Amino acid sequence: MSIMIDTESVTDAEVREYMTSRGTTIGQMFVEYLKEAIRRDRLGRGLMDKWRETVRKGRGRIQEPYKFNRADAYEPEVSFA
Secondary structure: OOOOOOOOOOOHHHHHHHHHHHOOOHHHHHHHHHHHHHHHHHHHHHHHHHHHHHHHHHHHHOOOOOOOOHHHHOOOOOOOO
């Protein structure tokens, strides 16, 4: 596969200096970037699948819709002696 990268904002010298300091090539950097992006994407999808499964399993627990009761929002009154 051929890929063309447009590096308008940086000069060729800057690119060469960066690659030399990293001990790599643009091709290797690009492949590593893609591998990491794919890994993060798979991880994210896996976590979302687990979340959806948890939500799906938990839906059957609630028998009736929640009704707000103002008294539930306060601690029970405690008598002080």
